[in-house]
Amino acid sequence: MSFSYLFKRLIAIIPVLVIVSLITFSFIHLIPGDPAMALLGINATPAQINALRSEMGLDQPLVLQYFNWLLRTFQGDMGVSYLSGRSIFQSVIERLPHTLVLALLSIFLSVLIAIPSGIIAAARQNSISDRFVMLFSLIGVSVPSFWLGIMLVILFAVKLQWLPASGYVSIFEDFSQGIYYLILPTCSLAIVLAAVSARMMRASMLEILRQDYIRTARAKGLSRWASILKHGFKNSLIPVVTVIGINFGWLLGGTVVIETIFGIPGMGRLVIYSIMNRDYPMIQGVVLYMAVIYMLVNLLVDILVTALDSRIRY
Numbered sequence: 001m002s003f004s005y006l007f008k009r010l011i012a013i014i015p016v017l018v019i020v021s022l023i024t025f026s027f028i029h030l031i032p033g034d035p036a037m038a039l040l041g042i043n044a045t046p047a048q049i050n051a052l053r054s055e056m057g058l059d060q061p062l063v064l065q066y067f068n069w070l071l072r073t074f075q076g077d078m079g080v081s082y083l084s085g086r087s088i089f090q091s092v093i094e095r096l097p098h099t100l101v102l103a104l105l106s107i108f109l110s111v112l113i114a115i116p117s118g119i120i121a122a123a124r125q126n127s128i129s130d131r132f133v134m135l136f137s138l139i140g141v142s143v144p145s146f147w148l149g150i151m152l153v154i155l156f157a158v159k160l161q162w163l164p165a166s167g168y169v170s171i172f173e174d175f176s177q178g179i180y181y182l183i184l185p186t187c188s189l190a191i192v193l194a195a196v197s198a199r200m201m202r203a204s205m206l207e208i209l210r211q212d213y214i215r216t217a218r219a220k221g222l223s224r225w226a227s228i229l230k231h232g233f234k235n236s237l238i239p240v241v242t243v244i245g246i247n248f249g250w251l252l253g254g255t256v257v258i259e260t261i262f263g264i265p266g267m268g269r270l271v272i273y274s275i276m277n278r279d280y281p282m283i284q285g286v287v288l289y290m291a292v293i294y295m296l297v298n299l300l301v302d303i304l305v306t307a308l309d310s311r312i313r314y
Contacts, residue, residue, distance in 0.1 A: 006299070009299050009302075010299075013292065013295050016291070016295060017288060017291055017292065018070070020287065020288065020291045021066075021069075021070065021073070021284060021287075021288055022066070024283065024284050024287045024288070025062075025065075025066050025069070025284060028275075028280055028283050028284065029062060029280075031275070031278065033278050034049070034053070034058075034278065035056065035058065035082050035277075035278040035279065035280060036049045036050075036052040036053045036056065036058065037049055038277050038278045039052065039082060039083070039277075040052060056082065069281070069284065073288070078281065078284070078285045078288070079281040079285070080281065081274075081279055081281060081282045082277075082278070082279045082280065082281065082282070083274075083277055083279050083282070088281055088282060088285035088286075089285075091270065091282065091285075092267070092270075092285060092286060092289050095265060095266050095267050095269075095270050096266075096267060096289070097170075097172070098168070098170065098259075098264055098265055098266040098267075099252070099255050099259070099264075099266035099267040099268060100293075101171060101178075101182070102182060102185060102186065102189070102255055102258070102259070102264060102266060103189075103248065103251040103252065103255060105182060105186045105190075106186050106189035106190040106193060106251060107190075107193065107244060107247070107248065107251070109186055109187070109190035109194070110189075110190040110191075110193035110194040110197055110244075110247075111194075111197065111244070113190065113191075113194035113198065114193070114194040114195075114196075114197035114198040114200075114201055114240070115197070115198075115201055115237075115240070117133045117136070117194070117198040117201070117202075118133070118197070118198045118199070118200070118201020118202040118204075118205060118240075119201065119202075119205055119228065119233070119236075120133065121133035121134065121198070121202040122201070122202045122203075122205035122206045122209060123205070123209075123224065123225070123228055125206065130202075133198055133202065134199075134202075136195060136198070137195040137196070137198050137199045137202075138195075139195070140191050140192050140194060140195020140196070140198075141192070141195045141196060141199075143191075143192065144192075145188050145189050145191075145192045145257070145258060146188075146257040146258065146261060148188050148191060148192065149184065149185065149188035149257075149258055149261050149262065150261065152184050152187060152188055153165045153166075153184060153261070153262075156184060157184065163180070163183055163184050164180070164181055164184075165184075165262075166261070166262050166263040167181055167262075167263055168181050168182075168262070168263055168264045168265060169181050181262075184262060185258050185259070185261075185262040185264060188258055188261075189251060189255070189258060193244075193247050193251070196243060196247065197240055197243055197244060197247070200239055200240050200243045201236065201240050203239075204236040204237075204238070204239045204240060205228070205232060205236045207236075208232040208235050208236045209228070209232060211232075213231060214227055214228075214231060214232055217230070217231050238305055241301055241304050241305060242301060242305065244301070245297055245298055245300070245301030246298075248294065248297045249294040249297070252267070252290045252293065252294060255267070255268040256268035256269075256271055256272060260272055267286055267289075267290065270282065270286055271283065271286050271287075274286065
């Protein structure tokens with residue numbers, strides 16, 4: 001992968017972010033309610049509400065509000081929260097590590113489940129293990145992560161009392177306690193991801209096993225598992241890595257509900273709290289940061305794909 005391609009991809013992020021910001025700005029202003037009234041309460045007088053709207057710039061035309069915000073953003077100032085008065089950057093930096101830890105742990109666990117399951121299902125096609133993997137994939141794809149999280153809480157926290165139902169301890173402060181509190185939310189997300197990735201791994205491996213070079217390896221005396229692991233495994237990972245990259249974007253959105261259920265102080269809860277209180281600058285800032293992370297992950301996926309197969313060029 002050339003430097004010019006990386007440079008073009010990084011430059012292409014700018015127009016995408018402008019489009020994302022425009023869509024976000026349009027949608028949040030369609031939400032019923034007034035930020036000034038939400039801050040002052042129902043007992044505020046019209047004069048007080050109008051004064052606060054003027055202070056926050058909400059009395060200006062929407063087009064002017066958007067371009068003023070966009071200009072400040074390109075200058076590195078995304079504004080401050082209506083509720084806390086703190087800068088958007090500071091609020092995001094505090095909560096982003098918690099969301100990334102949950103997302104990365106979920107991806108790691110899903111890969112540990114999906115890749116061996118997909119390989120075994122493909123190597124033993126139409127066997128009991130293959131049917132079990134396909135059944136697991138079907139159930140995992142069909143079950144929403146938030147419903148699965150609630151069921152896991154009922155089973156492991158309420159009935160068995162093995163794990164906490166909610167709460168959070170940062171792994172940067174206490175690693176063992178942090179992992180203990182993250183088991184249920186991680187499993188809630190990872191099982192759904194593993195179902196999708198296992199199906200993709202199985203389909204990719206089945207296609208690889210039908211290739212001529214696999215037959216040649218078998219003809220030279222390699223065992224079935226040796227030919228799979230030595231010649232087929234690396235090539236079958238390419239579509240799986242792509243799916244994992246796409247699922248990372250789903251994770252950034254999926255953590256919104258999971259963080260709310262399990263009380264994790266991440267980006268998801270910040271978005272929900274901001275939407276409920278009409279905190280427009282915070283909503284726009286969080287969505288924009290999520291978009292940047294998602295595009296950078298997709299770029300990383302492209303780099304990994306070229307590393308897995310040097311014949312691929314962009």
